[in-house]
Amino acid sequence: MNQDYLYQDVAMYNQRLMGPAHAKNIVDYACRTALSHRAVAHIALPIDYQSADMSGEKRSKRNLKGHTSEAFTIPKRVPERLQLEKAARALQGKAKVAILVGAGARGAGAEVIQVADRLGAPVVKSMLGKDVIPDDSPYTTGGTGVVGTRASSDVFESCDALVIIGSSFPYIEFLPKPGQALGIQIDDKPERIGLRYPVEYGLVGDAQATLREWLLYLPRNDDRNFLKQAQKGAEDWWELMEERGTRNDKPMKPQVVAWNLSQALADDAIITGDSGTVTTWIARMKVRAQQQFSFSGTLCSMAAGLPYAIGAQVAYPGRQVVSFTGDGSLSMMMGDLATLTQYKLPVKIVVLRNNTLGLIKWEQMIYLGNPEYGVDLYPIDFVKVAEACGATGVHIENPKRCKDQLKEALAMDGPVVIECDTDPNEPPMPPKTTKDEMKHLAQALVRGERDRARISLTIGRQAMDEALFPASDYGAPARVVEKVTGKDKKEEKK
Template structure:
């Protein structure tokens, strides 16, 4: 029987099916930590090394499971540290609950130690954001926080003064209108069905289309079969946003892979030449990669009406669950006998994959980062969970690691934050202890939160961390040169021996420098029963070039090299060699 405010909070979490909380204890949440200790058989507390990692883990847990991810931090700096991971959840629409502490209720606002009013700080990141005022307030607020995060797929935040956490239920006066038992922990999610008017309009547009492209995003991850059946009926090409990488397996005859700066040439070609665009569960943010306005008639499926028409002008907006909406379209659209658009895309994909294999099997040194991705992709199990990081690493993940049916892939999408790869992998392994989990990260991102590799060791999580170590902030380096025409500046990183870091944390470390050894070392790493870091030393001058290089981008690169970029001759030689091999 719950006796304190903290007991009530934990009781509500248990009722909502929460089984894991990520965080660090602290004096500002001592009452809640004690309540969690008493219910440790029902809720697992995962102690992390940094609150930012805790928030990323909560977001990753939500991404991989669809459940509510929960993190907790103490008052002041602990709560502040959560923010980056919470913004990751907000921008990628993941249900996450953050719990924080406040100072004593009668000292808030008096400049006492750690006097940060976190509910005010969280006003932008949280859909639901409340300060608990006493034991009788807890059940209502916690219930609404859980319900809101799940219903609207976003962040909820509750904070409670430290002294109120120990307040007994009997001590707190219940308001007359706060009738005991008036609320419920029941959550019955509804899968909305698009309106008949918009559905009919969408069918008319698709029936009239000759060159149809389906852009699949995160909202279509559960609709793999529907996407392929609709594409087959329409002779359509499926292109994928980064968060939709696993929506359709890359060996599907209907997909040409990713879109955008990290995408493929046949995907970009399909978007540039289509006359009809169906956006399925995506708000892919790079507007410049969509068809030119007026080029294509567009339909969008999204569960959130506010996102209809956000990136491209649409004629039909189907507000509803993506899988249900696609089922309706499959039943009602007419078959398209002309397969020429799809066949051209398939031919382009075959050429692109030949190029990707050539880049992924090169034996020259320094080792190319594509080799690491290619060799890893060949070895991943059919049910692997893959967590990527931001930076040049995302390019190699997008292009050289194929998504297989049954796998799950994710990264920080709209926030594009560095560092979530490791925390995501930890959360994935906790959620799915019997599945292969791999973090594919860069040295810059990994080093930000690498202390949490010790968390994987502590809890016996057999995650495999594959580091593409170019000893630089590679993406920033290339953006300085290719987008701005400026010489690379302050992007080199002091080298760290990550294999030794892994060993120091109690895990296993490997290092790869020769591409001829890459496959064998990865085999050994993936076979190891515990947590592993593989430090892959790769060529820092290998550019993550876009699928189609624009004249302006080539000019900027030439300007940057001429104006004093370090290793300019090596970079020029690498770019020229890559381009020459492509032409040949």
């Protein structure tokens, strides 16, 4: 097979070794390309050359031995001063500035907070930028997109300026509408400027270095109302998350696992996410300052959680590494549980078992109005699977014991699979449900959805229980009270 042909699309540098004398050159260029562009490099290694003896190597005069180098510095570009000044001036007088951060802003958290403070601007985090600043920062409203927070949706709906820092967050229906906000984008890839929002100013540079320079010119916005409003929204949101995360229903609500896990984690834990309804629950987990989070963000591949955790634990043997995954994802790559035991990697796998490909089930209903089909999963006994692979298995199904059991499991030596039985009929609700989505859901139920009774009951209960929570879809009464009196209905009740 011609693997260099196969890898033509995926790899930025893609070469077949042309002979033993080519070996050093090819590695130098491959590594430099991958690191310079944060891209994939591929070397196809023909079998005949792999064991080829180098003693009698013949070289051409243009391939002198030792003529290449591994010297490398990560390029940190900074925009020209004039560009920084122009973009800063454009923000003069803007009192409703929103900031969107992505993976490109990782490591620049301190600078992002300084900019947010200067502009009185709430920071919305794409999921790949979840660990840019911690969720206890007064400057962030948390995530965005279908897994995001209501507070972030409100920020983007009402802002008049948008500063994008290191993000190509693709779900543009969640961004301000084109033309609504003045756009400024910081990205070290010039070709990405203007990719998702029609920005007026593109600042091409490394996030941290650029923000440091930009702070020299940025005007201060003394009108703090927009930020305060966002802070109130974030507060409301976390109250709702606490309500959903501390319920004692059975089957256990998936949010209960995420909520308790976030409190049980070490301060410097590395958390790997996965794709499915689990994405929604982990997206709404609070991340702390020293914690790191990532997942297969843009590709959204299932089954990345365990391999990412292997990569993370190998890199940081002394840190707590936790994978938050689902039964669908884990069963795809389950063989590599044995890799954890083979290398004594003490990764903790939290697997939500609801015996369904949950996200697909909801997508079939909410987006298409179809009853679920073809999404059942045979209930795998993950405790036994863990034990068969030489790891420890823990089973959690009682919400009242969830926190204690999670703490115990995280403290165990070696790899542990923590199987949590959760409710398959808990909908992964977007921050604001649209009329179309509700219409489709109703259609799916009417057209014969098998779980219609349970789903209706779940939603009905949520509607009753969350009427006092302004961040809930069902919190319209609370929102009206807040608007009229400026007070929280729950506070009044107290």
